[in-house]
Amino acid sequence: MADHLQFDLVSPERRLASVEASEVQIPGADGDMTAMAGHAPTITTLRPGVLKVIHSGGIDEYVVLGGFAEITATSVSVLAESALPRGEMSQDVYDRMMDDARAEMKKARETFENEPGPVDDAAKLMSDMVAVGTHIGLDPKQSNFG
Template structure:
């Protein structure tokens, strides 16, 4: 059996999860990464995607996260997400609105850097939409 470690998922609105888990898979901006007990400490930014929490009872809980930071420390993992919603609570119309907003951000971008960032966010949201459809 895998060893447990402390995990906390925090959004600006509230603490979504604080418990001992066996593994967390995080959508890092440099690629998806998994964290187990005694992982080497590091920090990473996260991109919009699905964060998977493997619990001690064998169940997996998924959250849609939209940006933020992951901090792997000796005491465990803390994810500070710009937005985090349980996938089970995610409504297709909410994601569709976020995609529409991102498309508008691309159209309204005033400079090349803003346009690039908006296009990146839109692409990531479309990937999440596809991942949710496949799940």
């Protein structure tokens, strides 16, 4: 069995990565997971988080917001709703993402009064966005889901 797998990451805007990796750490909607060569076939949805790719040249990190990952024994393909290399993630970019998440929360509260599902989903998005910012050293400025 080979000890590497092909990793590809694409977003609607561009292809971000195509590299032979030894390990891919994925922020799955049901929990973090690590894919390595020989992994059982799996498809998982993504939550906002930091995706790490370990390869012979080092470690690459990407901030992903939604999408899904398809894992096979020889490859990991990630189709992200939105993704940026961690190095492109500035406070301004993060602030815009937080503003979008706050707007989603407000819309959910107004549209789905007394329907907890969509409001809970929006609160989870806010929580995940705060966690992403904290993890990479950015300030969410308002961690109270306001």
